[in-house]
Structures are given as structure tokens and as C-alpha cells.
Amino acid sequence: MSELAITDLHVEIADKEILKGVNLQLKTGEIHAIMGPNGTGKSTLSEAIMGNPAYKVTQGSVKLDGQELLDLPVDDRAWPLSLTRPLQKRAAFSIEAGAEFWAKGCVDCDWETALAEHGDLLEKHFGRAANFKENRLLGENVAKMEQGLFVYVPDNVALAEPLTVTYLQDSQKQEDFALHVLLVAGKNAAFSYFEKVASRGDKEATANLVVEICALAGSRVKYAAIDRLGKNTTAYLKRVAWVGRDAKVDWAMGMLSDGKILADYDSDLYGQGARAGMNVIAITIGDKHDDHDDDGDHGHGTKKEDAGRGVDFDQDGKQGQGSQKGIGELAEVAAGRAQLLDKTKLDQPF
Known part of the structure; x- marks a missing residue:
């Protein structure tokens, strides 16, 4: 069984802090829904985990089975760790x-x-x-x-x-x-x-x-x-x-x-x-x-x-x-x- 642990995660975009101390634990087989109005940081969370360079992590950690993901390059986060984020646009x-x-x-x-x-x-x-x-x-x-x-x-x-x-x-x-x-x-x-x-x-x-x-x-x-x-x-x-x-x-x-x-x-x-x-x-x-x-x-x-x-x-x-x-x-x-x-x-x- 795998576990994704997000601890005290702070993320900013263009010097504006969007995430202010997110904590979340996910285990294999669990489904968690993150809800909120536009601008509250739902997409920011996934972008930061996947390593989008526009999203700067200023504090906290994201670990998968104890391995710190924030220290890995983008491709190593995706394969072989099988991390993906939902696509929000229809294929044009x-x-x-x-x-x-x-x-x-x-x-x-x-x-x-x-x-x-x-x-x-x-x-x-x-x-x-x-x-x-x-x-x-x-x-x-x-x-x-x-x-x-x-x-x-x-x-x-x-x-x-x-x-x-x-x-x-x-x-x-x-x-x-x-x-x-x-x-x-x-x-x-x-x-x-x-x-x-x-x-x-x-x-x-x-x-x-x-x-x-x-x-x-x-x-x-x-x-x-x-x-x-x-x-x-x-x-x-x-x-x-x-x-x-x-x-x-x-x-x-x-x-x-x-x-x-x-x-x-x-x-x-x-x-x-x-x-x-x-x-x-x-x-x-x-x-x-x-x-x-x-x-x-x-x-x-x-x-x-x-x-x-x-x-x-x-x-x-x-x-x-x-x-x-x-x-x-x-x-x-x-x-x-x-x-x-x-x-x-x-x-x-x-």
C-alpha cells in the first residue's frame, strides 16, 4: 500500500501566496475530493506536485512512500511513480x-x-x-x-x-x-x-x-x-x-x-x-x-x-x-x- 503525504505546503505564484499550509494524507484505494470556489488553490496544488516551474513551493513537503517528490525533476515524478494530473481542457x-x-x-x-x-x-x-x-x-x-x-x-x-x-x-x-x-x-x-x-x-x-x-x-x-x-x-x-x-x-x-x-x-x-x-x-x-x-x-x-x-x-x-x-x-x-x-x-x- 502506498501513501502520499502533503505536509504544511505553501505555494506562491508571482510572489502571491496561494496555498497557505495544506496538509493531506492519501492511501491506496482512497478517494478524496478537494472542493472550493475558483482561486482557492485546487489547481495550484496539482501544479505544484507535478513541478510546474511557475508555481514556487516556499515551505512544506510532498512525499510518496517517504520519498520527497519536490526534489525530483518533472519526468521522474511522472514515471515510474505514475503521477498525473487531470486535464482541464478538451483536446483541440x-x-x-x-x-x-x-x-x-x-x-x-x-x-x-x-x-x-x-x-x-x-x-x-x-x-x-x-x-x-x-x-x-x-x-x-x-x-x-x-x-x-x-x-x-x-x-x-x-x-x-x-x-x-x-x-x-x-x-x-x-x-x-x-x-x-x-x-x-x-x-x-x-x-x-x-x-x-x-x-x-x-x-x-x-x-x-x-x-x-x-x-x-x-x-x-x-x-x-x-x-x-x-x-x-x-x-x-x-x-x-x-x-x-x-x-x-x-x-x-x-x-x-x-x-x-x-x-x-x-x-x-x-x-x-x-x-x-x-x-x-x-x-x-x-x-x-x-x-x-x-x-x-x-x-x-x-x-x-x-x-x-x-x-x-x-x-x-x-x-x-x-x-x-x-x-x-x-x-x-x-x-x-x-x-x-x-x-x-x-x-x-x-
Whole structure:
């Protein structure tokens, strides 16, 4: 039997104390309801336990079976201790897939359903590609995550039709958008995934999107994405793949956002014959910094292929100097290639 013990917990946000000495003991099998009007600290309690850096613990302790959770990084609190917090927002995405997807036993579901019904797969693959200790932005994605998608294609299943997913970042009000996507390709599986990310509204907002691909031995994953976030959205985009023996992941990404973007794309190659290819086209009005890398060479016969093109526009639509930086090597930069995509068509909906 396990016990969660919260003792004299004080938490503040922006120098304002919200929790003022909370005490609570929970044992396996017990259900406790924490009730109260808005602003009394119900969400603050869960955010503090999960390690959201915006919530500062000034006093007290939170222990699980005697182990102090407040000393652990965010990912260690979630796995293997199985701590999660309730998601309070409806998943703002739509999915299109062929009938074969479900007929062949594939899984696609929101994060809350995945936690409830596919916890064994999440525990095995969540964080396998993305190292949440790498930087604070990755850690914040876990702490602030309100929605996400889990896709699993079983061993030896090949899909002819792509899976298409559209995510909507709501900028009609000021709030954080934290999304986590986990795609798992079983051994010798093959599928294509097309992702569209767009903004609605023009309020200032932040977005934190992390996509993990786990391509197990012999699998093939083709990933394509179009990002069209608004000019007042400041975003961190992390897309990373764990590529197993004789597996291959192909990336194709169009960065068409107008706000300030920090994009980081990685492929970690494990085992003989692991391969990854990446193609990126970026046309922006705002500031963009793009790091992409195929990392690893964790075996003989690994192969990496990169191509990048960047075109920047100022606020008047005039073309500037393109720039892309790769980790470990500079990607070829192409300025003067506006003909690749007609800028006047970028304001059209999907």
C-alpha cells in the first residue's frame, strides 16, 4: 500500500501566496475530493506536485512512500511513480484516418484516454525520444501539458492511407498552449502521419509543442507537418525521433508561422541500419531559430540526410536574409527562393 503525504505546503505564484499550509494524507484505494470556489488553490496544488516551474513551493513537503517528490525533476515524478494530473481542457484537434487504421488494431486517442487505457505503452515509450532533462522548455511541456495525442501502430502493420491530424492553438484569449504527441511504430510497422498546427485569434499567447516518434526495429515512419501559428504566438517546437535498428524516419516540415519561433528537430539513430531524412522549408515574418540534427550514429550503417531552405519576410512583406542553423553543422541556406511558395497564398485556410 502506498501513501502520499502533503505536509504544511505553501505555494506562491508571482510572489502571491496561494496555498497557505495544506496538509493531506492519501492511501491506496482512497478517494478524496478537494472542493472550493475558483482561486482557492485546487489547481495550484496539482501544479505544484507535478513541478510546474511557475508555481514556487516556499515551505512544506510532498512525499510518496517517504520519498520527497519536490526534489525530483518533472519526468521522474511522472514515471515510474505514475503521477498525473487531470486535464482541464478538451483536446483541440481533429483526426482523419482510413478504415484500415482501426481494423488493424491501431490506436489513436487523447492523452487522458491513453493514460487510462494504454499506460503500459506510455510507460515504455514516453520520454524515450525526448529527454525532459535536456532543457527547461521540455520540462515545462510535461508540467503544463493540457492535451495531447497518442498513436500506436502494432508490429507488422502497414497502413496505405495517412493519418491526418489538425491542432488548433486558441489565441482568442491569453493562455498557454502545451501539447504533447507520441507516435509509436511497432516492429516492421509502416505509416504516414500529416500534422497541421494553426492559431485562431490574435491575442498574445505561448505555445509549447513536443512530438516524439519511437520507430522500433524495421519500421518506417513518414512524418509531415505544416505550422501556421499566429503573429502574436511565441512558440517552442520540439520534434524528435528515436530510430531503432533498420528503421527509418523521414521528416518534411513547412514552417509558415508569423510569430517568434524556436524550433528544434532531432533524430537519434540506434542500431545498425537506422536512417533518418529531414527536409525543412521556412517562410516567416517573425523571428525564427531552427536547430535540426540527426544525432547518434549508435551503430554501423546509420545514415543521415538533411536539407533546409529559409526565407524571412519583414512586416511589410519584403524578403530578408534566410537563416538556419544545424547542431554540429550548418544547413545550406537559400535566400531568394520565395517562388517555392507563393506568400500571398499563406493566408488561406487549410
